[in-house]
Amino acid sequence: MKFLQHIRSRSRLKNDDDAQAYEYKTFAAYSPRNRTGRDSISRLPLKLLTKILSNICPHACDDNYLSLEESMHDGGCMLCDMRDLAHCALVSRRFLVTTQTVLYHNVRIDPVHFCEREVDLAAKRKRKSFFERNGEPIDAPKQRVQQFSRTVRDNQSLAIQVEFLKMPYMTRETCIADLARTVSVLPNLKYVDLPDGIYSDDRSCGTLKQELEVRCSDLRKMKYLHGAERSFALLSQSRAWQNLEILELSRLEIDPNTLVSVLASFPALREVKVEELPMIDDSIFHRNNSTSRLPPVGKFSLQNTPGVTAGGFGAYLSRPEVREVLTHLTVLDTGVVPSELHRILAMAPYLKSLRINQTVQRALTPSTIPPLASRSLDTFYFEVESPSAAPHDLQPPSESYYQYLASSILAGNFPSLISLYALSTSLPSLLLPPPAAPFANPKAPSFGLRQPLMLYTKSIPEHDWYLTVISPPTSSNRRGSATATRPISLYNGSTQLGPQWGNKVRDSVIVGNGFGGFLAVPNDDGTRPSSSTGHKHKHSWSKSKNSAGWMG
Numbered sequence: 001m002k003f004l005q006h007i008r009s010r011s012r013l014k015n016d017d018d019a020q021a022y023e024y025k026t027f028a029a030y031s032p033r034n035r036t037g038r039d040s041i042s043r044l045p046l047k048l049l050t051k052i053l054s055n056i057c058p059h060a061c062d063d064n065y066l067s068l069e070e071s072m073h074d075g076g077c078m079l080c081d082m083r084d085l086a087h088c089a090l091v092s093r094r095f096l097v098t099t100q101t102v103l104y105h106n107v108r109i110d111p112v113h114f115c116e117r118e119v120d121l122a123a124k125r126k127r128k129s130f131f132e133r134n135g136e137p138i139d140a141p142k143q144r145v146q147q148f149s150r151t152v153r154d155n156q157s158l159a160i161q162v163e164f165l166k167m168p169y170m171t172r173e174t175c176i177a178d179l180a181r182t183v184s185v186l187p188n189l190k191y192v193d194l195p196d197g198i199y200s201d202d203r204s205c206g207t208l209k210q211e212l213e214v215r216c217s218d219l220r221k222m223k224y225l226h227g228a229e230r231s232f233a234l235l236s237q238s239r240a241w242q243n244l245e246i247l248e249l250s251r252l253e254i255d256p257n258t259l260v261s262v263l264a265s266f267p268a269l270r271e272v273k274v275e276e277l278p279m280i281d282d283s284i285f286h287r288n289n290s291t292s293r294l295p296p297v298g299k300f301s302l303q304n305t306p307g308v309t310a311g312g313f314g315a316y317l318s319r320p321e322v323r324e325v326l327t328h329l330t331v332l333d334t335g336v337v338p339s340e341l342h343r344i345l346a347m348a349p350y351l352k353s354l355r356i357n358q359t360v361q362r363a364l365t366p367s368t369i370p371p372l373a374s375r376s377l378d379t380f381y382f383e384v385e386s387p388s389a390a391p392h393d394l395q396p397p398s399e400s401y402y403q404y405l406a407s408s409i410l411a412g413n414f415p416s417l418i419s420l421y422a423l424s425t426s427l428p429s430l431l432l433p434p435p436a437a438p439f440a441n442p443k444a445p446s447f448g449l450r451q452p453l454m455l456y457t458k459s460i461p462e463h464d465w466y467l468t469v470i471s472p473p474t475s476s477n478r479r480g481s482a483t484a485t486r487p488i489s490l491y492n493g494s495t496q497l498g499p500q501w502g503n504k505v506r507d508s509v510i511v512g513n514g515f516g517g518f519l520a521v522p523n524d525d526g527t528r529p530s531s532s533t534g535h536k537h538k539h540s541w542s543k544s545k546n547s548a549g550w551m552g
Contacts, residue, residue, distance in 0.1 A: 042094065049094075053102050057085040060106050065191045065221040065246055068108060068166040077115035078108055106164040109144045109171065141171040142178075149182040159185045165192040180208040189216045200227035213240045220244060226251035233258050236265045248273040256284045264292050270325075271299040280305050282312025296322040301330040310340035317347040324350060332357040338384055338401050339364055345374045355381035355421075363400040366407060373413035380414070381421045383461070399426065406430035409449070417449075421456045421465070428455055428468045 044052075054061045059078050064071055082103065089099040112118050125138040145167060152159040165186070172179060173195045183189060198205040198212075209231075212219065219241045224232045229252055235241075236258075244266045249259075250273075259280060263269065274280065287293030294316060302308055313336060317323055326348055336344070338358055345351065354377055382405055386396035402424045409417065409431060431453070449472035456465040 042092070046098065049098050050102060053085060053088060053095075053099055056088065057081040057102065059108055060085065060102050062106050062164070067193050068110070068168060071166065077113050077117075079110050079113050080115055080117065082108070100158060101161060104158050104161040107148065107162055107166070109141050109148065109165075109167040111141050111168045111171070141168055142175055145171060145175050145178050145182070149178055152182065153185050156185070160188055162186050163188055163190045165189060167193050169193075176205060176208055180211050183208070184211045184215050187215060188218055190218055190220045192216075192219075196225075199223045200225040201231050202227075213238070217241065218243050221246040221248075223248040223250070224252060226253070228252070229254055232262060236261045239265065242266065243268050245269060246271040246273075248275075249277065250275040252277055253279065255279055256281065260284050260287060260294060261292050263294055266295065269295050270297055272297050273299075273301040273303075274305060275301075275303040277305055279307075281307030282309055282315070284308075285312045285316040296325040298325050299328040299330075300326060301332075302334050302336075303330070303332040305334050307335060309335035310337070310343050314343055314347060317344065323348060327351060328353040330355045333359075338382075338404075339369055342370045342372050345372055345377070348374075350376050352376055353379040355383070357381070357383040359385055359387060360397050360401065361387065363395075363397040364404055366400070366404040369404075371411060371413055372405065372408040375415055377414060378416045378418045380417060380419070383421065383423045385423050385461070399424065402427050403430060409453075412450070415450050417453060418451070419454045419456065423458060423461065425457055425459050425466075427457055428470065431455065431470050 041049075057078075058076075059071070059073050059081065062071060085099060085103055089096045089103075113121060121140075122137065125140060152162065165182070167175075167179075172193050176195055176197075179192075179194075183192060186192075192212075194208070194212075195205055196202075198209050201209075217240065220243060222241060222244060224247075232249075232252060232254065245268055247263070247266065247269060254277070256279065259274075259277070263272065284294060296319070308331075313331075317326070327350055329344070329348070329351060332355070336356065336358075338356060338360070341356060345354070351374060354374075382402075384398045384401045386398045402422060405422070406427060408414070409420075431449075449470060451472060453470040455468040455470055457468065458465055
């Protein structure tokens with residue numbers, strides 16, 4: 001028998017890879033197993049083992065309600081992480097149960113591998129034949145959706161563990177039938193990437209929406225677009241998705257009574273986004289009936305709703321349960337003007353983020369209104385701009401608003417402010433107080449900033465943000481300081497720009513030249529890095545053929 005076991009000798013193997021694999025299998029089969037000692041892994045607590053396995057595949061523990069494109073992780077391949085986590089299930093039965101709990105909590109169906117394996121796998125996915133060497137590639141995400149659908153439909157214990165399902169845009173738009181069959185067996189689903197047609201009551205997505213309403217009663221995020229007015233109005237009667245937390249409404253033609261009655265039917269609502277609802281005005285906030293009025297939410301976003309003013313929103317903030325919950329507020333192109341913003345800040349003691357965008361026609365007189373003040377605000381988007389037809393020889397009306405903002409900050413009214421975004425290039429100089437008198441009392445109380453302020457500015461909305469760090473006054477520098485305003489850059493000077501830029505990483509040194517390239521920044525030794533368009537060699541065309549490997 002031993003002779004038959006070794007009849008396949010190493011000399012008969014085709015290549016060295018098979019020889020190494022055969023040698024490994026032979027060694028594993030005949031090597032004695034060390035059964036002495038204690039198995040420490042089996043003694044680990046379940047929570048600790050789950051934590052260890054979750055570090056292998058970090059995206060499996062994400063509990064956010066963002067789409068696949070918005071929840072990408074940097075620095076790794078998510079498909080490879082999922083494969084490594086699946087291999088851990090082969091260790092033992094204890095590992096199998098724990099691995100399945102982590103693996104099926106958040107299921108991501110990524111389109112490609114974000115590593116070197118994608119080059120080889122893309123070539124293997126092509127359907128080649130003798131007559132057609134360059135065949136069409138197989139739709140890998142679609143096959144993964146179908147395989148996942150068969151898995152959860154055949155194994156109910158795995159189906160009840162799925163809470164998040166994310167897939168690429170084209171996959172969810174083309175695999176509507178497969179997606180409907182999949183969600184029909186996922187009773188604990190909280191978030192799923194859906195096609196756009198389901199938000200506007202498209203006929204092609206009717207079956208999928210019915211499955212979501214009947215089978216997936218624990219959904220936490222939903223969106224309604226133009227065309228879904230009828231299904232949105234029926235939400236107050238059907239009582240579907242009572243655990244809904246995030247609701248987005250855009251371009252719906254509904255009256256204020258319908259909006260309030262539907263929002264009041266969701267007891268767990270914590271984030272509302274209203275965009276381009278022309279019939280909405282301040283009447284949605286003036287409701288005395290406790291059963292049909294706007295519920296308190298933590299994040300409130302109003303966009304392109306000119307009927308909503310600061311007076312109406314102040315009536316909403318007059319309720320104690322609203323003031324204690326509201327932390328993020330966005331008012332873009334609404335009736336809330338910057339001159340009345342102080343009323344909202346005074347009535348929102350726990351507000352952490354505020355964003356306002358408004359186009360002003362007239363200059364502001366700061367002496368006629370109270371200054372802005374908030375002890376809890378840490379992120380402030382103050383985007384006030386003048387009309388494009390304003391004369392350039394005069395000071396634009398928006399500059400008076402930024403002077404009003406700068407005086408409020410220098411008065412110490414924003415002790416928790418960390419980040420400030422503004423459409424003004426003159427704001428960095430306004431936030432530096434005038435120099436103190438030479439013989440002033442050094443022990444006089446200082447006002448203004450109490451911590452460094454990250455100031456992001458730009459002239460028009462189409463440009464990129466420019467960063468300026470404003471430092472508070474100190475004993476040696478009683479006026480404070482500000483760094484040079486520089487463009488924000490995501491480039492790394494030591495790894496992505498070449499060695500000629502030096503080993504030290506410098507932030508915000510990438511300046512565009514207006515022709516799709518970048519201006520060269522000289523080093524300390526006086527030399528300048530060469531540019532790809534700065535010098536043309538005689539044989540540049542022949543060299544470019546060998547240097548185009550990045551194009552694949």
